[in-house]
Amino acid sequence: MFLAIFCFFEQFLLAQTARIKGVILDEFNNPIENVTVTVGENGTETNKNGFYSLEVPANKEITIVFSHVSFKSATIITTLKKNEDFEFYPVLNTRVTQIGPVTVTGNSKKRIEGVTNIDPVVIRTIPGANAGIENVLKTLPGVYNNNELSTSYGVRGGNYDENLVYVNEIEVYRPFLIRSGQQEGLSFTNTNMVENVDFSAGGFQAKYGDKLSSVLDITYRNPKQFGASLEASLMGGSLTFDGVSKNQKWSNITGIRYRDNSLLVNSKETETNFRPSFADIQTLVSFNASTKWSWSFLGNISQNKYNYEPLTRQTNFGTIDDPIALVVAYEGQEKDKYLTLFGALKSVYQYNANNKLKFITSTYHTQEQEHYDILAQYRLGEVDSNIGSETFGDVVFSRGIGSQLSHARNDLDALIFNAEVKGFHELNEKTQIEWGIKYTKEDIRDRIVEWEVIDSAGFSLPAPVLDYQNDQPYNPYVGPLAPYQNVRATNYTTINRFSGYAQWNYKGSFGTHKYWLNAGVRGHQWQVSGKNIVGGESQFTFSPRVQFAVKPDWKKDMLFRISGGVYNQPPFYRELRDYDGVVQPNVKAQKSFHFVLSNDYSFKMWTRPFKLVSEAYYKKITDVNTYTINNVRIRYRANNEAEAYAYGFDARLNGEFVPGTESWFSFGYLKTEENQNDRGYISRPTDQRLKFGLLFQDYMPNIPNFKVYINLVYNTGLPGGSPSYADPYDFQLRLKDYRRADVGFSYVFKDASIQSNKKWLSPFKELSLGLEIFNMFNNQNSITNTWVRDVYTKSQYGIPNFLTTRVFNVKLMARL
Missing domain, CATH: 2.60.40.10 (Immunoglobulins)
Incomplete structure (x- = not known):
């Protein structure tokens, strides 16, 4: 020592x-x-x-x-x-003879690793109801997001909890109690602070953490000069400030954001009185102590307020021959609050050109409140479809009536601490070694009081899990009175984790062909304890992973890549909590054997650069912790009772379809099924069979200041879920296909490629004014079903919960 x-x-x-x-x-x-x-x-x-x-x-x-x-x-x-x-700040003069841009496709590290790099400029300019990194991710193959109000996404059959997100190598977390996209507000990542975005949809290296599906690796920039930027729209705005000390040792970037989702949620079918507001402030302070030592602090304060008072709702569904409508009158309100505090300190010591150490500590604290009392009185019936009728569009014959009273007093306080050491050593020009050790402590205090009472046709429906005889209305019911759903639990949970990794990188050649090899392993040990938790056992997982890439010495610029290994996901707090809200301390880690075969082909078309990346993958998943999804809330069974598989094919063609701009087209095919207790395979909640995505940028040659951006997604329907306490094997119907097109029109007064001699523009580096149209074709997309039970007809109806309609937005962007 x-x-x-x-x-x-x-x-x-x-x-x-x-x-x-x-x-x-x-x-x-x-x-x-x-x-x-x-x-x-x-x-x-x-x-x-x-x-x-x-x-x-x-x-x-x-x-x-x-x-x-x-x-x-x-x-x-x-x-x-x-x-x-x-x-030293040199000024270079333009050559007399200009040379066209040179695109080096080469053998970049990201290409070898199979990582998709996303330009931050694209992230800031592409329109979307929830603009940001996640908005662009959903256009990539293998990624699905069927709710424009949510920043959650799934990858290749995984759910929202199976994705790793890093900012400056620091893992970030989402709130726990989020139940619908309306409550989410802002993504953690401030796009105006971003310098680099890398995304891997699977087969990633051992240096990344223990999740089953994907890695989103974001780097914030260190400013090199003073600057500021402003974004303002009808849904909120942001301010970003860059600062640098005279000696360049200190730098700071700070972003302030505010968002109001009223414009979007008021376009939904439910008439409401509320203004959901979300605000946060982030700062990155960097200090270069010397040529070897550097320090940085990343901090974030975020607050979401969601005050919701529904009034009425009418949802039309059924067929043209048999139109049906659900009409609901509401009483009551919902008040949710989420306060998040995050701070991380990172130090990098590069003691020579070939060796580097990193020290990272972070603390995440969230206080969350979900309180509501909402009475919904509904009529379910046939709609008058006679255009000439005075009652056209109204319910003229009721098939069922009833009411539903929902109550919740859910409170959660979570504190997560991380401490980590990483090392990077370049032994020679061909060999590198990376390693890391991490300790995590999760301290979570959670109280759940949530119940639902259902009355249908004058009959109160008790919980179906009770052992009782009920043949109303023929005989009076003499069993116990109990809510249809009733979840009550108080959990004080502590989880201690130790994890680490080591990986070896090597590049070599055979003849004139080049190859790269990465082999690594991860280990993860954890134990769950806490008040009233008995028998929490220490568990350990072992995850070997390997990547191999080869670039043949061919005229065509092609690279082939194969990767695979074992990917374990030790349970996070939400995965430990069962349907009754009780923590099960010995839930096992879900385990996936993941295999990916890829081809990366760079070429020129119309004398401009293009790239086609195609990947085939297969996952075999054991110890599956099955779950249901209600909007974006995932509720686990916490019993590891199933096995599953996922396989598919992804392809993405990107390049300069229009000179000077990047666009892409993506396609994905996926099939994922699970087998619970050997009952046979059924579709998983994330079984998104087909996916098409288009991200396109264009400008008018005669008016280069005028630019157009298109963000288009088509996904086939997801499984529609099942009612509470129902057997999912009996409910395998799918929602309708998800179709959405967001379009933006922007007039650029000034940017890096468009200069102006107008005096009033001299303070600006960039200035643009745009119009955005969300859901341009006004498609009726749905995210889940509301299940209505009718005693008289003994039927259950799945009523689709439709998302937002067409919405217009005006946006101003400026950079100094």
Whole structure:
């Protein structure tokens, strides 16, 4: 131990290096991306903000060269002292003869790993009812989101709880009690602070955590100069500020957001009095202590308020020959609140060019309240479809009447602490080793008081799980009076976790062909304890994973990739809680054997770059923790009673369909089924068979300031779920297909490609004004069914809960 510490500080003291950094600008004072900065054999490139940073030898004369295909090169000669931070801001002049853009498809690390990279500019500009990263994700193959009010998404047959999300390598969490998309509000990620977005739909490496489906890896930017941005629309707005100290050691980016979903929810069928509001503030503070040490703090405060007072609802369904409607009159209200506090401290120590250590700690605290008392009195009947009738569209014959009283007093307080150490070591130009150790403590206090009373045709329906005889109206009911649903539990739960990983990266060749190999393993140990929890056992999972990629030496730029392994998902708190709200401490980790075969083909069409990525995958899942989905609330059975499988094919073609803009088309096929207690296979709640996605950008050649953005998704229908206490094997009907098109029109006054000599535009780097049309074709999409029970006809009706209709929005975007 002492020897390791001695060697650590010895390398620190003997290092004779300095650092040069700065921002490279053009004649118009705009930052230049992809400028190559070289000193001898070492080099780097500028990022989108024109920033570069390069470690160079100290106490010797060096020559620094700045080069770019579209600009004249610049060279300086200097001598720097040990550990000196030298700032240099060169201005490159445009070449007399311009060279067209060069696209390097090469062998980038992300391409080898099978990671999809999403441009933050696309994320900010593409329209959507819930604009942001998740809005763009749903256009990718294998990703589904059938609720525009929600930022939740599923990947390749997995549910919303099976996705990892990282911001600056720090895992982030969603609220626990969210029950419908209307309550969610803002995604954690502030898109105006984002620098890089990577997404993997499966087969990811061991360095990522223990989930079954996907990884979303987001990096916030470190500002290199002062700036500000503003977004404002009819649904809210955001302000973002960038700040940098004079010596470039300190930087800060802070974003403030506010959102009001009234415009969307008031377009639904239910007449309501409410204004759901959501606000948050995020900040990233970075400090470069030296050429080797850097520190950063990421903080977030978020508050969601949801005050809901429904009035009336009429849902028309059935067929043209037999139109049916559900008419509901409401009394009561719902008051929900979610307060989230998040803070993370990260330190990076790069003690030489080939070795790096990272230290990360984070704390997540959420206080959530879900309180409601809502009485719904309904009529279910036939609709007058005679156009000339005075009662056209009204219910003229009632098949059933009844009422439903729902009550909840649900409160949750959760505190999650993480501490982690990561290491990266480059042994030589071919071999790298990465490792990490993490400790997590989850302390959750949860009270559930939730019941539902149903009255149909004057008869109160008791809970079907009770053992009683009921042949009303022929004989009086003498059994116990009990709510149809009744969940009452108080849980004080503590979960301690230790996890770690190690992986080996190697690149080699056989003949003129190149290949890359990644092999790794994860381990995860956890134990559940707490008040009134007895017998929580210590459990452990082991997850080996491997990736192999090969690039043949062919004329066509192709890369083949195969990946697979064992992916375990140790249960989070929600997965431990059964239908009665009681924590089951010995729920096992769900286990998936995942196999992915991929092809990545880069080519040129119309002299412009394109890429076609296709993947076939298979998952065999054991110890499945089955669940039901009500809107976006997942309720688990917590018994590991099933096995499942998922297989499918995904393809995505992206490139410059219009010169200078990126667009893509995606297709996905999926089949996923589960077998509960050897009763046979039935569709899982996430069985989304076919998926088509289109993200398209265009502009008018004669009016380049005018741009058009299209976000189109078509998904075949999901299983429609089943009533409470019902057997899912008896309810395998599907919802209608999900069809949605969001379109945005934007007039760009100024941006990186469109300059202006107008004096009033001089303070702005970007300025645009746009019109957005959500659900342009006004499709009636549904997310779940409301199940209405009628005693008289002894029938249950699945009434679709329709989502938002066509909505118009105006949006202003500005950057200084």
